[in-house]
Amino acid sequence: MQITDPVLTSGWGNNFHSLSSRASASTVAEAQEILAKASTARGLLATGLHRSYGDSALNSGGTLLDLTSMNHIRIDRASRIAVAGAGATIADLEKAALAQSLFPPIVPGTGYVTMGGAVAADIHGKSHHRTGSFSASLRRMTLLLSSGEVVDYTPKDVEFWATVGGLGLTGTLLEVELELREVTSNSVFVLEKRVKNLEEMITILAESDSDFEHTVAWIDLSGDYRGRGVVSLGNYCAKQVKSKEATSKGPTLPSIAGKNFITPLSVRAFNEIWYRKPLKNGESSLTKYMHPLDGINRWNNIYGTPGFLQYQFVIDVGKEQIFERLFAGLRALKAASFLGVLKKFGERSAAPLSFPRPGWTLTLDYSTSIPGLEKFLQEFDEELVAAGGRIYLIKDSRVDPALIPTMYPRLGEWRAVRDSMDPKGLWQSDQARRLHLC
Amino acid sequence: MLNGFKSPGRIALIGGESEIGLAIISHLPQDKSREVILVSRSGEYAMDITVKADRERIAHDLFAKGDVDLAIVAVGLLGNDPSKSAADNLLAAMGVNYLGTVHFVELLVERMKVQAHGTILIISSFAQVRPRDDNFGYGSTKAGLDFYARGLASKLKGTGVTIKILRPGFVQSKMTKGMALPPFAITSEECGRYGAQALRSKKLITWAPSILKYVAVIFRVLPAPIFTRISHR
Numbered sequence: 001m002q003i004t005d006p007v008l009t010s011g012w013g014n015n016f017h018s019l020s021s022r023a024s025a026s027t028v029a030e031a032q033e034i035l036a037k038a039s040t041a042r043g044l045l046a047t048g049l050h051r052s053y054g055d056s057a058l059n060s061g062g063t064l065l066d067l068t069s070m071n072h073i074r075i076d077r078a079s080r081i082a083v084a085g086a087g088a089t090i091a092d093l094e095k096a097a098l099a100q101s102l103f104p105p106i107v108p109g110t111g112y113v114t115m116g117g118a119v120a121a122d123i124h125g126k127s128h129h130r131t132g133s134f135s136a137s138l139r140r141m142t143l144l145l146s147s148g149e150v151v152d153y154t155p156k157d158v159e160f161w162a163t164v165g166g167l168g169l170t171g172t173l174l175e176v177e178l179e180l181r182e183v184t185s186n187s188v189f190v191l192e193k194r195v196k197n198l199e200e201m202i203t204i205l206a207e208s209d210s211d212f213e214h215t216v217a218w219i220d221l222s223g224d225y226r227g228r229g230v231v232s233l234g235n236y237c238a239k240q241v242k243s244k245e246a247t248s249k250g251p252t253l254p255s256i257a258g259k260n261f262i263t264p265l266s267v268r269a270f271n272e273i274w275y276r277k278p279l280k281n282g283e284s285s286l287t288k289y290m291h292p293l294d295g296i297n298r299w300n301n302i303y304g305t306p307g308f309l310q311y312q313f314v315i316d317v318g319k320e321q322i323f324e325r326l327f328a329g330l331r332a333l334k335a336a337s338f339l340g341v342l343k344k345f346g347e348r349s350a351a352p353l354s355f356p357r358p359g360w361t362l363t364l365d366y367s368t369s370i371p372g373l374e375k376f377l378q379e380f381d382e383e384l385v386a387a388g389g390r391i392y393l394i395k396d397s398r399v400d401p402a403l404i405p406t407m408y409p410r411l412g413e414w415r416a417v418r419d420s421m422d423p424k425g426l427w428q429s430d431q432a433r434r435l436h437l438c
Numbered sequence: 439m440l441n442g443f444k445s446p447g448r449i450a451l452i453g454g455e456s457e458i459g460l461a462i463i464s465h466l467p468q469d470k471s472r473e474v475i476l477v478s479r480s481g482e483y484a485m486d487i488t489v490k491a492d493r494e495r496i497a498h499d500l501f502a503k504g505d506v507d508l509a510i511v512a513v514g515l516l517g518n519d520p521s522k523s524a525a526d527n528l529l530a531a532m533g534v535n536y537l538g539t540v541h542f543v544e545l546l547v548e549r550m551k552v553q554a555h556g557t558i559l560i561i562s563s564f565a566q567v568r569p570r571d572d573n574f575g576y577g578s579t580k581a582g583l584d585f586y587a588r589g590l591a592s593k594l595k596g597t598g599v600t601i602k603i604l605r606p607g608f609v610q611s612k613m614t615k616g617m618a619l620p621p622f623a624i625t626s627e628e629c630g631r632y633g634a635q636a637l638r639s640k641k642l643i644t645w646a647p648s649i650l651k652y653v654a655v656i657f658r659v660l661p662a663p664i665f666t667r668i669s670h671r
Contacts, residue, residue, distance in 0.1 A: 006554060006596075006598070013442065015442040015443070015444075016440070016442060018554070018555070018598075019554040019555065019597075019598040020554065041552060042552065042553065042554070054442055055439070055442070060439075060553060060554040060555045060598065061552055061553045061554035061555070061598070307442070309442045368442055368443050368444075373443075374441075374443045374445065374467060374469070375467070375468065378469070378470060397441060397442025397443075398441040398442045398443055398445075400470055400471035401471055402470075402471060430439050431439075433439045433504065433505060434439035434440075434441065434447060436504075
């Protein structure tokens with residue numbers, strides 16, 4: 001165990017580069033030792049696989065505590081309870097669970113998320129309308145507090161909910177206990193439907209929620225920006241399929257001279273092909289279906305040196321007109337996205353900073369080199385807030401901090417619990433500084 | 439903190455009344471959430487740059503409320519006050535342009551190194567290229583500052599702290615009011631555009647206007663009699 005000299009680290013979007021020391025711990029004692037050495041001036045932040053897009057997992061001038069070695073997984077088949085270390089990934093958990101005909105009920109679009117990251121972001125997946133977010137499956141969490149104490153919290157504790165979606169700022173997660181669901185095979189039945197525009201997409205998604213456990217739509221925001229796309233509906237099924245792991249086996253996308261290959265033309269060409277692709281109507285591997293982008297390692301390199309941002313927000317059902325304003329603005333900027341995703345959320349969790357809540361969530365990726373995008377998103381944020389919407393903090397890299405208390409009205413409540421858990425202010429991140437969260 | 443578009447969230451303008459400094463800020467991408475702190479002789483962040491205690495207090499106060507992402511050091515004194523002797527004018531220019539500025543930049547660097555990020559834009563001058571009879575005193579203070587800034591930039595590699603140098607020629611501003619306009623004179627507004635460009639550039643030095651880079655090369659190699667004749671025009 002040693003604390004390294006400062007090294008450059010970036011989020012998944014490659015649009016931040018932050019200089020911080022790193023220290024790895026594979027045991028609780030090692031983590032406590034690092035904590036004792038950490039300075040409160042720039043603090044400490046637990047880190048995993050850096051899949052958060054912006055600066056949530058960066059801590060310039062401070063220390064990053066790498067807990068990816070704490071990746072143990074134990075499953076009790078009878079109770080369907082899994083105990084997983086903070087560094088265990090969703091992919092690790094899926095593999096271990098599938099071997100016992102079980103599966104995590106809530107998984108995000110990538111398997112490269114650690115338990116620590118999953119809790120810190122209260123991640124969600126295609127099943128949110130049925131299962132809620134990650135915290136719905138949690139039964140216990142073990143946290144290392146800034147005092148050095150190791151404490152267990154359950155959903156009865158306010159500290160538990162402050163940590164869920166708490167961006168790693170309440171303490172360092174060491175272990176979680178979560179409930180898995182039964183599955184009868186390693187597959188999911190997938191039905192895809194091509195839609196001509198946003199209206200049709202919204203109708204099909206809303207109608208399908210009762211019949212399908214997994215619902216999501218790929219939306220084409222290029223060309224005429226009418227929101228055509230492909231709706232993907234899925235249910236767990238009984239048929240075993242031949243399956244490769246979705247993670248780790250695919251090719252790695254190199255960074256070619258730092259060039260950004262995402263241009264309006266390339267996006268339009270890609271989206272045209274994707275829109276016309278043969279539609280699925282049958283069984284698909286569970287892990288491949290859940291994590292479609294994990295087949296290509298480091299796909300974020302496609303955006304080159306300027307990096308990119310992911311913009312994700314949620315808006316109430318009935319406020320869909322805001323999409324028209326967004327699409328018109330993006331069209332004017334010729335800002336084309338090849339990774340647009342629309343999903344209808346279900347119920348919210350009890351966590352003050354958890355993002356998902358009932359409504360529509362739209363996710364878009366954009367290169368940060370698009371002229372005028374920063375200004376447009378600032379203006380759109382204000383319309384979003386006026387319409388009662390909010391953005392997902394784990395994806396953010398540019399929102400006006402003044403909007404956060406309106407987007408997250410329970411921020412004050414969260415701060416009070418956080419301050420009681422970390423009176424020294426040890427847990428810090430670049431995002432917390434940028435958004436004045438603590 | 440910088441945001442994902444690399445826009446600074448908190449800027450300190452040292453020389454808060456500097457027309458060039460304010461113009462640089464106005465040419466940065468606009469960001470409603472940005473905090474701009476004006477450090478000048480009066481106001482909330484009042485500082486006399488020639489007073490050590492002032493410099494230390496302000497350096498502390500600037501970082502007490504959060505990270506400083508960008509500091510623009512735009513203090514400067516021509517040292518041409520007709521009510522003062524040449525010696526006193528030079529002393530005043532040295533105090534502001536070199537002694538006070540260099541010490542204050544050191545104080546900023548110390549703190550930016552702790553936060554492991556930050557950019558300091560130092561406004562040097564074309565006057566430091568070669569001594570001219572009419573402004574070699576001022577030029578010598580800027581030459582010292584420029585020399586220091588170049589050394590500092592090299593020393594800070596790997597710390598996350600970046601130094602940028604802007605070398606303007608003659609800039610029409612309050613400081614130069616009433617003076618005859620030499621060739622390549624620009625307005626403070628134009629100079630601001632070059633300053634914003636300096637912050638985007640990967641280069642250490644930006645000239646304002648750009649042509650001065652080549653004029654400087656010529657100035658440096660011109661034989662003394664020719665240079666003196668030209669500079670007297």
